Amino acid sequence: MALSSALAQEGVSRVSSFISTKLNDRASRARIVGRLEWALYRLELALEKTARMPITCVSLLRCRKMLKSAYMEGADLLSKHKQQVLEEGHEETGQLVTSPSYLERIIASAAEFSISSLAGLNKQQYCLSSSVVQNFEWYADCADKFVADVESACPPRRDITLRYPFVRQLLQGKYLSYDKVKGSQRFRFDISPLVLEGRGVEACLRYCYECFDPERLDKSFSLLLMQRLSESTDIVGTAIDCVRSSASLLNLPAQDAIIGNLTQVRNLQEISDSYAPPFVGFEEAFASFSTWSRPDPLCCQRDGHGPSANSTNSSRLSHLFQEQIIHFSCSCYVSALEYNLPSASDEAGGRNIVVDRTPLRLDVGFQPHDRIGNSFVGEAMGGKKKYFPFGTIEQTVDMTRSRSVEFLVGQPEVKDDYKVSWYSRHGSAYFKVEKQRIDMAAVPKASGSRYNTRSAAAKRKRS
Structure with missing residues (x-):
């Protein structure tokens, strides 16, 4: 008890x-x-x-x-x-x-x-x-x-002298544009900036040169560049550098003409500026496409200097293009011979090829910091899709040349286009070749329209 x-x-x-x-x-x-x-x-x-x-x-x-x-x-x-x-x-x-x-x-x-x-x-x-x-x-x-x-x-002091043109207006949030017709030529140029949370200031440069003369169809081109901005950004110079990088990879004959046109942009005196966006829904489309193209805006920044070891991944894109590049695409016209394709006396697929002199329209695009998760090469032609073992970007370019000429030039009755998509674990690219009729509009469709149509859903589907 x-x-x-x-x-x-x-x-x-x-x-x-x-x-x-x-x-x-x-x-x-x-x-x-x-x-x-x-x-x-x-x-x-x-x-x-x-x-x-x-x-x-x-x-x-x-x-x-x-x-x-x-x-x-x-x-x-x-x-x-x-x-x-x-x-x-x-x-x-x-x-x-x-x-x-x-x-x-x-x-x-x-x-x-x-x-x-x-x-x-x-x-x-x-x-x-x-x-x-x-x-x-x-x-x-x-x-x-x-x-x-x-x-x-932020923003940069007004008393600071910025080295390159357009930078101050872009950092102030202004949209720059130029559109002028000279005889049978039309020049259209615009740069649109946007501040995105966690990504800083990014800008979209679009340039389009139209030649209405059917005999000079090969002179027309358009390009789109998206990149991160800083006070030391030479956005036109960066566009020229992107053209050189892609031309060295693709052997583009139009390189000199494109660079020559871009060089004149720096000295344009008739550029207008406005705080109004270029079109309704621009901010949403820009933000979506930028995030889709480069999910991590600071990847390849090892202590702030150069690409990291993880960015190589059998991909040269992060070395071909400057680190701040988000997306670069270009459309131009080439002939089979200029594009370094087989001539009339060459053989492809075990048979003679008669070279069609009709111009070919070439669309190329690069996203050096895209993240897919796996690596593969996909081809679409004649309504059929085919996948190939992953190879280097150079091997994919060579494949695009040889198979596109066999498909488009070697078969005059073909009216379809030829597409190749290249996806590495860090970086992606696409190539599209199609035949053009002489009586068609002389200018390639603006590459910039791509970021209005591509979506994250498409990315999930392809991966």
């Missing part, structure tokens, strides 16, 4: 001590959760303030990416613990805890526990601690400094 009374008294004492300890733990945890919540508020505020600011420094974009990652991790941790603290606080604080009926239930249930089990109840561990919260508070302090750095750098 005395032993039973002693055990009961010991049990009540331990329960009372346990309740006191648990209440202190709950109050401590509530304070820790409150500190985490405040740190996350500061992080969220920094991210919101800089979301639409024209960040042009890659280092600032990387810093923002780290802050956003910390915020998401902290928000996930908070969601796991805040509701639990609220529920426990509602049950174990205030008058409920001190009510006799509540204490009686605790004491009554003590008989069901052994002394050893009671001793172990306060050993429950939580992953949310003061030291963990201190890490998020440190990130919040960094976020304050980050906002100050962004505000001091």
